[in-house]
Amino acid sequence: MKISRKIAGALALSAAAAVVLAGCTSRNDPGQTAEPGATDGASTEDLTIAFVPKLQGIPYFEAMNTGGQQAAEELGFEWLYQGPTTADAAAQADIVRSFIQQGVDVLFVAPNDPNSMAPLLEEAQAAGIHVATTDTDAPDSVREVFVNQASVDGIGEALTDTLLEAMGGSGQYAIVSCGETAANLNAWIEVQEAYTASEYPDAEIVDIVYAGEDQAAATQMATDLMNSHPDLTGLVGECTSSAPGVAQAVEDAGRTGEVFTVGLGTPQSMLPYLESGSSSGSILWDVEALGYLTGWAGVQLATDGDLGDLSGVDNEALAEAEYDESTGVLLLGPPTVFTAENAGDYDY
Template sequence: MTNRQLSALCGAFLAGSLLVAGTNVVLVRSALRAPPSAGRVPVVAVMPRIKGDPYFASCRGGAEEAARELGIELIWEGPIGPDSTEQIQIVETWITRRVDAIAVAAADQAGISPVLRKARAHGIPVVAWDSDAEPDARDLFVNPANSRETGQILAGRAACLLHGHGEFAILTGASNSAGQWIAGKYPELKLASIQSSGDDRDRAFLETQAILRVRPGVKLIVALSPPAVPGAAEAVLQSGRQDVKVIGLSWNTRDLGYLTVQAATLLARHRLAADADSLPAGRLGNRDVCGGEIVLGPPLVPLSGNLRSSH
């Protein structure tokens, strides 16, 4: 997840509910390009944010499942770290190759968007997934979870674990300005620190160690990025602090990869109208499309309570 998502998510968490102000979004498809000719197998290129990360390895399993079902060629390529420069270079090669659709989990929303606009200008439909690009740089965004719903779930869980009062810290997935809200629904919850995990387990481990050292009053770590959850959990376990709890969000990563390829293939085959309000997604059934966004489903809260008993 990137800056805009995490800002909304943190706001929802801290307030217990989030009022989202925005404008109507008009879904504009990439420049018209003929669908793959009869008999030619469509090529869908999918990029994870970090190629070797277990999170994205699970997504790949779902992507490959969808590719087999749909009879397409799947390219899976990405950087070994969250490197927007390498992501840009990979997309450039896909444009040159003239693949039929591109799906990217952006490491840097602003950084990747110009080359995605270039792909669309060349008639290649673009799907952002897991972490969004700028809206005019993609046709669809496959969002793992609704930020408002996730924020409300985590806020309620945090209030329960802290019995309505106490200090907590947030680990985001990317550097951002989130967290400037005041806890309205739970005013006795005090936000002590917001740190970025960079969507990296090892960094989450180090940031959690620093939080526990500098903010000893913190009793709860809220991880807003799935890779941050195990990193934060391990740091708390190694600290011996049985009074500190961790909660974090996750979702079905295999389904995320599956849905991404389903959506990208529909675009590649020109089988999704610009004004479509739903799309067929194989074994996941129909999924709503709203403002160019498809939400995978409700989030999971994988860890809660004392980690020594739930790890």
């Protein structure tokens, strides 16, 4: 008994240590230098630009990170990248606070919850940090610029056009969305509804369901939708987890060619479905270019540069980027439609 207690103690201790260590590796990125007191208008040499994604470790934000690192190398600044391991507003807030304490020069956030992020951004600004949003906006905040991947209209219309082209311009379709309160997804859906009603009078959105970020749930819901609407000929997967999910449901039901799908999926995850025909197209944007544009915008903010002047940018993926000064939105350009032909060219 005594021995087993000792073993138990040792095991519990090592488990506790491991958990603590796990916490450390995800929280503290070695190599980050804390420089208290942000400095404005310095040369880009000692400029630190931090980006807090919604979620670390998913290919989407890793691709943005790649783009940001590329910008850091070419433009010469330090790029810091750290996000929560679950799309959790509180965990994200902790990371934002740690960047405020480190006194970075520019702080980019893709907020999980724009409302709760707003006061934190104010705090950062009060500490002398340039604050901005990228990928997802916090509209009622002090952010100086929002780097937008694609306009809401652009995404909504591209999704609708691609799907309706496959459906022959008419018929019933349904949307499998993800987070029920996700502002960007809901904005796209609104455009899809209005655009479908005005441009495709013979088409109808019969249902909108929410699967969370769960691929299997999205697939099951798509299956349920096909069953409850026998005349359904189209499905939209509104986020990167439901886009392959709805295509998989069509394949599993053996209805490829009868029910068409489109979605916002990363090229690599959609490739098998684009090739088999269960997905008619994936609408997204060049995520690496978005990361690059974010890094570039950070430099402009810190050096009081002109966000509207992209002439000095040597990156053809940013050729169509434009800045709207009245709204403070820096737009990457129109969305990209990935098909079986070009999806293989991207490694995310």
